[in-house]
Amino acid sequence: MTASGVDSEEHFLTKRGKSTEQVHHDYQPPAGWAAMPVPIAKASTVLFPDTAALHRPRSREAMTYRYGLQGTPSSLTLAARIATLEGATHAVLVPSGLAAVTLTSLTMLKPGDEVLLPDNVYGQNRHVTLGLLSRLGIQHRFYDPLDATAFAAMLTDRTRLVWLEAAGSITLEFPDLLGLLRACRARGITTALDNTWGAGMAFNAFELAPGWGVDLSMQALTKFASGGADVLMGAVCTRDASLHRRLDEMIEYLGYGVGQNDVEAVLRGLPSLPLRYRAQEAVALDLARWMQQQPSVARVLHPALPDSPGHAYWQQVSAEGSSCLFSAVFQPRYSAAQVDAFVDALTCFGIGYSWAGPMSLAVPYDLTHSRSLPLPWTPQEGGTLVRFAIGLEDVEDLRADLAQALARLG
Numbered sequence: 235m236t237a238s239g240v241d242s243e244e245h246f247l248t249k250r251g252k253s254t255e256q257v258h259h260d261y262q263p264p265a266g267w268a269a270m271p272v273p274i275a276k277a278s279t280v281l282f283p284d285t286a287a288l289h290r291p292r293s294r295e296a297m298t299y300r301y302g303l304q305g306t307p308s309s310l311t312l313a314a315r316i317a318t319l320e321g322a323t324h325a326v327l328v329p330s331g332l333a334a335v336t337l338t339s340l341t342m343l344k345p346g347d348e349v350l351l352p353d354n355v356y357g358q359n360r361h362v363t364l365g366l367l368s369r370l371g372i373q374h375r376f377y378d379p380l381d382a383t384a385f386a387a388m389l390t391d392r393t394r395l396v397w398l399e400a401a402g403s404i405t406l407e408f409p410d411l412l413g414l415l416r417a418c419r420a421r422g423i424t425t426a427l428d429n430t431w432g433a434g435m436a437f438n439a440f441e442l443a444p445g446w447g448v449d450l451s452m453q454a455l456t457k458f459a460s461g462g463a464d465v466l467m468g469a470v471c472t473r474d475a476s477l478h479r480r481l482d483e484m485i486e487y488l489g490y491g492v493g494q495n496d497v498e499a500v501l502r503g504l505p506s507l508p509l510r511y512r513a514q515e516a517v518a519l520d521l522a523r524w525m526q527q528q529p530s531v532a533r534v535l536h537p538a539l540p541d542s543p544g545h546a547y548w549q550q551v552s553a554e555g556s557s558c559l560f561s562a563v564f565q566p567r568y569s570a571a572q573v574d575a576f577v578d579a580l581t582c583f584g585i586g587y588s589w590a591g592p593m594s595l596a597v598p599y600d601l602t603h604s605r606s607l608p609l610p611w612t613p614q615e616g617g618t619l620v621r622f623a624i625g626l627e628d629v630e631d632l633r634a635d636l637a638q639a640l641a642r643l644g
């Protein structure tokens with residue numbers, strides 16, 4: 235076989251050791267390859283053509299490749315596609331959704347500042363705020379995401395960041411997004427949305443009203459973007475070039491990077507994300523409505539159900555788009571152990587964290603120690619909660635599984 239595109243075929247025949255000839259092999263495949271998948275570029279070392287290029291100062295304007303940690307053509311391609319998905323102009327990638335949460339808070343906050351979080355914020359965001367941010371002298375308070383008036387009264391000159399989550403974790407209240415954002419805009423406070431639930435599909439976080447929306451949107455790509463339940467990754471998106479520069483600078487301090495095998499997996503997931511999102515949300519809504527009719531269930535939490543907290547706010551920003559999650563609050567007559575037994579009796583639902591992968595999941599939650607504000611129901615009205623995440627199984631198999639486990643509950 236002849237290798238085209240090399241200086242001379244004699245070059246291959248020079249007397250170099252077996253290892254050297256592999257490391258410095260200069261075969262170039264024929265030009266003209268074209269295929270839909272993005273070629274995956276892996277590197278720690280990025281090669282400079284000469285020392286003059288090495289010594290050239292890094293350009294602020296143009297991205298120049300200097301080291302694999304700062305991104306390669308494949309990770310930059312994924313970042314651009316995530317930005318498009320979210321309706322943003324810039325995106326950064328980090329090793330997990332949680333890393334994206336921490337990156338956002340550390341970029342926006344310094345000692346003496348205050349951050350406000352919805353009481354139903356993702357549990358690990360609460361954990362980072364109570365632990366790491368407190369240790370750095372950053373104050374926090376939790377707000378009721380359904381009460382924008384009370385929220386506006388909490389804002390002070392020290393409030394530098396407001397976290398939003400739509401819908402909120404576990405209890406899935408949909409916040410008064412427009413009301414909360416208006417209050418922040420009036421005071422010039424930066425807003426960051428955890429957009430994992432919406433995944434860029436339920437609404438455009440940067441166009442919640444004509445011409446405006448949140449400043450930052452982070453997403454656990456671990457969930458819908460990957461879709462495979464086999465990758466951990468996070469992204470932070472923005473339309474603000476200066477915020478993007480600040481995120482990039484913090485990424486460098488923290489040494490965050492993403493593996494290109496993971497980049498490849500998420501790139502493969504993106505074209506089917508809209509189909510998966512629509513399919514999973516349709517089954518979730520169907521089963522949420524069915525669960526509402528079961529006598530052992532006191533209430534079902536799902537933003538598209540008219541009696542779910544924040545339903546009207548959900549309608550304001552998303553005519554459709556309701557993700558793959560719902561929670562069922564069981565009648566208070568059932569003990570937590572009985573509800574655990576119900577979850578153990580399920581055969582189509584795995585027991586475990588994360589969601590939006592192929593397998594449906596069910597997790598019982600005791601929220602009594604993880605919230606600062608009262609829950610939207612009293613202990614007389616509802617007992618243990620189970621959060622369901624719908625995967626890609628057939629809806630009738632999931633319904634039959636729920637029915638048999640409910641029958642055992644009695």
Ligand SMILES: *Cc1c(COP(=O)(O)O)cnc(C)c1O
Pocket residue numbers: 330331332333335356403428430431454455456457466467468588
């Ligand atoms: C899963 C999740 C995260 C964190 O993502 P990881 O990749 O698991 O760290 C953040 N926010 C929300 C709402 C999530 O569901």
